[in-house]
Structure formats: structure tokens, C-alpha cells
Amino acid sequence: MPSDLIDSYSSYQRSESRSDRTIDDRKRILSTLDQELPYGIEGTSEEELRDWLWRDGLSLSSRETYYGAIADFYKWAAAEGHFEFNPVERITRPKPPQRLPRPVTDEQLTYALACAREPYLTFIKLAAYAGERCIDIAHQRRELISEQAVSIVQSKGGKARVVPTHPVIWEAVRDLPQGPVTGLDERQISISTANYFSRTLKMPGVTLHRFRHWFGTMVQRLYKDLRVTQELMGHADPRTTAGYALVAAEQTRAAIDLLPDFSAALAAAGLAAAAPRSLR
Structure with a gap:
């Protein structure tokens, strides 16, 4: 039954024009989730999903990816009547890591x-x-x-x-x-x-x-x-x-390099050790 439900969800994603990569990745995540939860994806609770998502050893990036997969799945499943409620609804979305662009030069x-x-x-x-x-x-x-x-x-x-x-x-x-x-x-x-x-x-x-x-x-x-x-x-x-x-x-770096350097001029004028009267 869980495999049929996951297949139905995959069909839904295709109807929403999700990419093949997204569909395959989410199917893999949901299959793993079904195997690792005590009662599978159909008999799980909010607490079990929270513990699975926030388990030790999972990177923030992976946690964000997994959350996106299970949140979308359970939202769809609840709307289609497969579940009486959405067990992910009250689980906080992980804050994604800041990904900075790495352009070629x-x-x-x-x-x-x-x-x-x-x-x-x-x-x-x-x-x-x-x-x-x-x-x-x-x-x-x-x-x-x-x-x-x-x-x-x-x-x-x-x-x-x-x-x-x-x-x-x-x-x-x-x-x-x-x-x-x-x-x-x-x-x-x-x-x-x-x-x-x-x-x-x-x-x-x-x-x-x-x-x-x-x-x-x-x-x-x-x-x-x-x-x-x-x-x-x-x-x-x-x-x-x-x-x-x-x-x-x-x-x-370029901005800092534009700041004027007065040390050479001060040294040339013999004023390197002299402090302005207002600072004495």
C-alpha cells in the first residue's frame, strides 16, 4: 500500500510539471522514510516525523531537502483524503543555509x-x-x-x-x-x-x-x-x-585599497610621532 501511495504522489507531481529529478529524489526520500519509521509513512505521528527529521548526523541542507519532500507529500495526501490530518503541518521548516554564488571569473x-x-x-x-x-x-x-x-x-x-x-x-x-x-x-x-x-x-x-x-x-x-x-x-x-x-x-579589497595612506607624507614631514593638539 505505501508503494502505491508513493506512486500516486509521483503521478500528481508529473501533473504539476515537476522535473523527473525532483520526482525521483522525492520518491527515494519517501521510500526511505517508509522503511525507517516504526509504522511506515501511513502510521506515523508528528513526533516520529519530527524525530526523524531532526536526528543527529543529518546536515542542515539535507534536513531542508527532506522537509520539502515530506511536507509536500503529506499536504497532498491529506488533501486527497488519504489521511485525516497533516502530521507535518506544525513542524517548523528548517532554516536553509545561506548558499552564496560561486561564479567563474x-x-x-x-x-x-x-x-x-x-x-x-x-x-x-x-x-x-x-x-x-x-x-x-x-x-x-x-x-x-x-x-x-x-x-x-x-x-x-x-x-x-x-x-x-x-x-x-x-x-x-x-x-x-x-x-x-x-x-x-x-x-x-x-x-x-x-x-x-x-x-x-x-x-x-x-x-x-x-x-x-x-x-x-x-x-x-x-x-x-x-x-x-x-x-x-x-x-x-x-x-x-x-x-x-x-x-x-x-x-x-579594492575599496580598502582606495583609502588614502598618510604615513609616508607624515614621515617625510617629520610628524610621524606628533599628535594633533586636540588629541593630547
Whole structure:
């Protein structure tokens, strides 16, 4: 019975246009939950769910992910009449850790644009100049890109968006045939690009998502409007976008370096040891 209930929930998620990755991840979490709870997912209580969610050894990030899965499941199950009440309703959502963007540098982007071969070059351009995720690229089609706009119709959380087309992207796709930009799925794009950057371009630690971070960071730095950045990045939660407004370390260093240093002038005038009369 629990497996049937989880399958029904998976069908519901598909009807809500959730991504295959989200559906698979939540099915795995719920199956684990059903195995580890004393009476499974159908016979559990608020206290048992709270203890499972806040058990020792679970990272804050994992706790947040697990909460999202079980909260959505029990909300759906209660609304559909599978349960008389929602046992997660009074459990506090874990405060998510602050995730700061890790953009590639301008130099890394320049090098990648100059040296990458296809299809990685097109992937880089879609990430760096339209903020596309791997899932966006996996579902991107040539007919959804015009000289004016890039339509991203199937993205994380089912949130569609439209991004004005940058000339770099239009140059990359205008001669492509109609149909999918790539035949790879989200996971294949993520793994293959990370391997390519590390082994071929000798850029260890660089992932395709970091080119998306460059896009968000530059949009915010140049236009300075979090709402615009949120829309272009496709963030459902503005708190996610807020990280792009944090001043980069190199900017703080540059600001400190601009402060005047009077020590050399004081030494030259023989006043290094003298204090102003008002401070004596």
C-alpha cells in the first residue's frame, strides 16, 4: 500500500510539471522514510516525523531537502483524503543555509569561450548569457530561441521564464536545425561538462552551474535590481537571489585599497610621532 501511495504522489507531481529529478529524489526520500519509521509513512505521528527529521548526523541542507519532500507529500495526501490530518503541518521548516554564488571569473569565462568545443561551447553560452541550468539546456529547443528572446519552458520547479536574447547566444544557435539543442539529459550534461572542464580544459572545480552564477552576479552588479535578477535567474524564492547582491571579496579589497595612506607624507614631514593638539 505505501508503494502505491508513493506512486500516486509521483503521478500528481508529473501533473504539476515537476522535473523527473525532483520526482525521483522525492520518491527515494519517501521510500526511505517508509522503511525507517516504526509504522511506515501511513502510521506515523508528528513526533516520529519530527524525530526523524531532526536526528543527529543529518546536515542542515539535507534536513531542508527532506522537509520539502515530506511536507509536500503529506499536504497532498491529506488533501486527497488519504489521511485525516497533516502530521507535518506544525513542524517548523528548517532554516536553509545561506548558499552564496560561486561564479567563474571573467578570465575563466574568456578562456572557456575561446577553447571549448561543441556542444560544450553552446552549453557555456546558454548558461553564461541566459542563466540556463542543466535542466533548462536539456529541454531547450531551437524554435524556442529567437533573436529577441530565449523561452525556457521547463525548468526547476516548473517555473517558466523568458530571457532577452544576448547576441552571443543568437550567434551560437541561429543556424541550428529545429528541435532539441542537445540529445543529452540533465544529469548527462552536468557530468559530461564537469569532466570536460577538468580533464580537457584543465579547469578543476568548474561546473556548468558556475557559468550561470556568473550570469546572475553580472546582472546584479551591472543593473543593481534584485527583482530583475530574480526574474532572469528564475528563482522562486527571493532569498536565493539575495546572495547575488553580496559584495564580492575583490570589491571589498579594492575599496580598502582606495583609502588614502598618510604615513609616508607624515614621515617625510617629520610628524610621524606628533599628535594633533586636540588629541593630547
